Structures are given as C-alpha cells and as structure tokens.
Amino acid sequence: MSQVASLDLVQEDIRKVEELMYAQANRHHPELQAAINHLVISGGKRVRPALALMVGEMLTGDKEHIITLAAAIEMLHTATLVHDDLIDGSLLRRGIPTLNAQWTPGATVLTGDFIFASAARLAAETDSVRVMRLFAETLATIVNGEITQMFRSHGLASREDYYQRIYAKTASMFELATGAAAMLSPVDENQINALRKFGYEIGMAFQIVDDVLDFTGDQVRVGKPVANDLRQGLITLPALYYIEEFPEDPRMKAVMSGSTSEKDLQTLVFDIRESGAIEKSIGESSEFIERGILELQVLPDNPARQSMIDLSNYIVNREL
16 A cells, blocks of 8 residues: 555645644744745645544544644644754755755754744644644654763663664654554543553654664755764664674774774674665664554544554664
C-alpha cells in the first residue's frame, strides 16, 4: 500500500490542517506570513497530523478539535525543523532552501519561536487541559533531547543513549499525535494507552528508517551530505550495529574522537553499508512496527484502523 493510498481517508482533513497553518500569521508581520507560507508549501508528508486524524476517524472523536490538534502538532514539528536547520547550518531541506539560508540567525530564531507559540495556541484551542499538558511535556522532551545531544551524545556509542535520543527527537511527537487524538475521543484509558504505545513504536521505527536513509539516501534530494550524523560524531543504529561487529575499527574510533578525514569517512560509510548493519537496522524498525500494530487490536476494526496499519508499513518501506 502506497503512502498516498494510506492517506486517502484523511486527505481532505489534511488540507484543512494546512489552511489552519497558513492562517496562524494572519494580521502579523508580512515576513512572518511569507515564512509560514514557504514552510507549509515545502512541508513533508504530514505523517504526524495524518496519524492524529486517523485516530480521530477510527474513534469518532471531535472532528473540529482533532483537526486543530493535528495543525498544532504539525506546527510544533515545523518549529523544531526551523531551529534544527539553524543549529545544523543546513541550507536545504527536501531540496528547498531553509529559512536560515535566506534570513539572519536572529530572524530565523524568532520565526521558530512564533511557530512554537502558534502551535501552543492551537493546542489550547482543543479545550482539553490534558491535551495541553501532554503537548507541553512533549515540547520539553524535544528540547531536552536536543540539549542532551549537543552536550553529551557526540561520540557516544550507546544503545540506551540512542533510543533516548530518537524518542525525544521523533517518537515523542508521534506519541503526542496518537495519544492526544485519543484523549479527544470517547474511549477509555486502556485504549488511550494502547494508542500512545502505538505512536511510540512507529515513531521509533520512523527515526530508525531516517537514520538508515542518512547512509543510503540521495544527497541531492536530502540536501545534506550522506552520513551527515556520522560526520557530526552522532552514532545512529547502523553505526551501532557496525561497532558491535567491528569494535576495533580505527576509522570508527577516529569518527568518535572527532579526528577523521573525508577519505576515511567515505570508506567507513562503504564498510557500514556492506556489513549488514543497514539490513539489521531495517529489521529492528520492522519489529517496532509489528509491536505497534499489535497495540491496535484493542481498537475498532474499521477503514481508519486499516489506514493506520498501511501508513505504519509505509514508514518502514519508504524511500526519500
């Protein structure tokens, strides 16, 4: 099942989500409107809001509030990307110039701040204190994860650190999308917990696949060098599998100490690709997906649930 087919059920609602996103800069500075227009137009696959919308459809949740929630989640995601691109010095995302490629760092930071504030305002418009609390907790988790990565994770080959890092970076927002949508629906705590676990599992899988694509993706389309994380000393799952098999590899030790050459790094990337680490990482992401889908067994069996399963399978099979 293709990603496009898996989103058919909520495609019209995704358009409403994007309209809400565009509207956030109304009556504000025209440069903010231009920035948000640019970011929405260059947006990705809308996986996170789609999940919230699918949960709402599956559970017959409050449609208006869940569309608002989905917009809040995508605005939150967009804000994190604005700040990430500035921190990383990225000039392209998905082949499109980033804000910081066109604006000063100060203007870029302030735009990201405005989008964070817009996301919080949208979350408040769900009229659910519980959703607002989860939203705030998720934002704190994301920021703490970024600070931890900046000060501790470079050169650290630890599965515990890796899983904590990708939860903070990605899975926490997937958990927000599915859990908050359930909170806005007429269901019990067991179903809310099942959907939060579902979001966690597929969010972890999503980031693992992203980390695989960092080694195997097309540099022109990605807009950054292959193995960008490794270049920054960040050890992701493919590299962890490689280290477990070749703990004494001098090139990997050089990467972890921040003293590698471009030639040695390219050789190391080739060795990682050839070692079976990519296949093992994809296998692990599939295990996360399988565990997530199992959580859906306690939920209504309807077309929305099937769309969630289809989207989960797309996550592990996607290509850039």
